[in-house]
Amino acid sequence: MRVPWLFKLFSLLVVLSVVLVACAPAAPAPAEEGAAPAAEEAAPPAEEGPKRGGTITFALYQEPEILNPHICTQTACDEVNEFILEAPLGVDPDGNFFPILAKEVPTRENGGVSEDGLTITVRFKEGIKWSDGEPFTADDFKFTWEAIMHPESGAVSTTGWRDIESIETPDDYTAVIKFKQFYAPYLALLTAEILPRHATGDPANMPKWDFNWHPIGTGPFMMTEWVSGDHITLVRNPNYREAPEKPYLDGINIIITPSREVGKAMIKTGDIDILWDLVEADIPEFENMEGVVLSAPPDTGTERLLLNLADPTIDATDDPLNNPHWALGDLRVRQAIQYGIDKAKINDELLYGKATLGTSELNLGWAKCDIPVSEYNPEKARQLLEEAGWIDQDGDGIRECHGCPYAEEGRPLRLKIQTTSGNKLREQVEQLLVEMMRDIGIDLYIENVPSSVLFGSWASGAFRKHGHFDILMYTTSYGIDPQAHMEGYFASWNMPTEANGGRGFNYSRWVDEEADAAIKEAGTSPDLEVRKAAYQRLCERIAAGLPHIYLYDRLELNAYRTRLHGWIDNNWMDIGWNAEDWWVSE
Structure with a gap:
């Protein structure tokens, strides 16, 4: 069992405390919004070709x-699986x-797609x-x-x-997919990882498969x-289709650190x-760091607040309109929260x-949708809360229900926000949000949990x-077809x-007929326009109904040591998408 890195953790934490004080970057000069150095510019050119052997630590x-991959909802799960499991495309x-895994991308020209x-x-x-x-x-x-x-798989x-x-599978190397109706992003389905029938089990027991913790794949590593x-x-998969030439690396050690800050100290x-x-916020510190390359392509991820519109005391209600959240079920409260958030301040103070x-x-x-940035207007937020029956009658700065539609009389407007623990930036954003909400009379309190708890499965x-x-806060992103x-x-x-086995990501439990119609049209039309x-x-309906409040768009920011070669930025897949081509120079 490989555990030597743990013995260095205490000393690294000490180093970290010094680094955070002594090396905190000064505010950079004004730059184009979202600008960041390209990895290709920062990485020194390799002087020699790929070498076989060596391991890296991630x-x-x-x-x-x-x-x-069909049960998990964590990005960390996807990052690990990228090295092990594969998809047709x-x-x-x-x-x-x-x-x-496919020979070719199915098209009409090569006979892979029927006329209809x-x-x-x-x-x-x-x-x-x-x-x-x-x-x-x-x-x-x-x-x-x-x-x-x-229905019981938990997918x-x-x-x-x-x-x-x-x-239908007329032979071992051909699958013929017949759709009930035209599904526009059919190629996107072929980017889903394939499961081995022989190494899994009964789909009804999928949440309990041993495979879930000991996956068998076709990728370059196992x-x-x-x-x-x-x-x-x-370690290197000896049965990989390009073996023995690839992968070049002997193995990849993935270590679980207690926080991003510990990882920052370790890469230095x-x-x-x-x-x-x-x-x-890490860009100024990492963009010129010796021996380290900052990878920073644009990303589809957006950090957001996800608001629960349903009664949180009812387990997985399927009728949120008749079982609304005692505060967030009222659109005026959601609007007030958005008016009370100064997004520019979050960006300027915490993200440089x-x-x-x-x-x-x-x-x-x-x-890409064309939606304007929401207005920061705390006075309008206060007015909406007053109209919604949330009034501070006792003078303590926090509003109580006095005629509000869903809560009992006198209940204070106290809401819990949760995100992943060990994420310093998110904790700082939460602190600003607490201050902003208090300014409009909402008592927002923090109760963070580990990623595996927040993004846990239905089972x-x-x-x-x-x-x-x-309220939850995290980033989620989409692929080439959304x-x-x-x-x-x-x-x-x-x-x-319970009826659908926990499927779907509509955690807000938002119901909007116009949004549903737009989703169906987007999924069934062959016309891209x-x-x-x-x-x-659909984006306009989301902006009107506010199941989510969008804070800032993310870059896909990762860092790697210059001894690692073969890295290619790809914001449509995970980091290890081409790991079979990675190699180390020492």
Whole structure:
């Protein structure tokens, strides 16, 4: 078991305390909003070709709860899985689909797409094996669909998959997908990781599969050890389709650090090679750091507040309109919260002005929405709260219910905000939000939890899934086609409930008929302009209904040591998307 890094933790924490004081960056000169150095400019050119051998250390400050990609909802889960599991297709840095397990991207020209768009034929590469040596076949793809669609599997999303009528496998290397109706982002379905039928189990028991903690994949690396709270060890997959030439690395050690700050200290001292998920406030410190490259491509992620519109005392209600949240169920309260947030202050004071102020779910790509930045107007916020029956009669600065529609008379307007623990920036943002809310008479209090708790599965009883919260704060992002993401988070039929086995991401439990109609149109039209217009209407409905309040758009910020070569920025996939090409120079 590899644990030496733990013995360095105490000394690193000491170093960190000095670094934070002595090396805190001065405010940078004014720069274009969101600007950051490109990785290609910062990285020194390699003087020699790829070398085989060596290991690297990758630091995550969040530990995955589970590694089944169709149950987990954590980004940390995706980052680990990228090294192990694969999909038929991937998306390159320019936004183009490319084949991974498939021989080619299905098109009409190559016979992969029927004239009516209802039949998709996927031809898989031959000779591929799972890491345990068993052959990969088209039946594994069919099984993945069966597992996702099983009503008791706990799969977090069935978007697109439920539109499939059947999958036929005429031979081991061909899957014929027949859709009930045209599904516009059909290629996006083929970017989902495939599950091995032989190494999993009954889909009805998917939340309990051993595979969830010991995944078998076709990727360049395989997992040999997972010590919870400490590390995950990956080694070269001897059955990888490009073996023995690739991957170049012998292995990847993924360590779980208690915070991002600890990881920052470790990459400075060379104890780790990759540091995941920096924030815009780190740019001045890292952009010229010796021996370290800052990777900073634009990202689709937006940090937001996710508001619960349903009664948090009811477990996973499917009727939020008749069981509203005692405060947030009133649109005027949600509007007041947004008017009371000074987004520019958050950006200027905590992010060095490097972020772009958040406006909508779709902030990048062909479907980008045009929504203006919300107005900061605390006086208007106070007026809305007064109109909603929230009045401070006892003079303590916090409003109480006096004629409000859903709470009992005299109840103070006290709301809980939660995010991932160990994230210094989020904790600082929360402190500013507490001050801003108090200024308009709302008592906002903080109760943060580990990532694995906040982003836990339905089966684990996670409070986000079951609706037991007031306000959450985190970042989520979408892929090259946003349909599954938008339907998952905002369609009324995607509220996690007992009846649907906890599927979907509509944790706000937002119901809006116009939004539902826009989602359906965006998912079924073959016309890209029609789809874009539908997403614009959807973003406008979100801006009006405020299930989410967008704070700032994120860059995809990671750092790596210059001894690591082969890194290519790709904001459409996870860090390890091309890990088979990584190598180290020492």
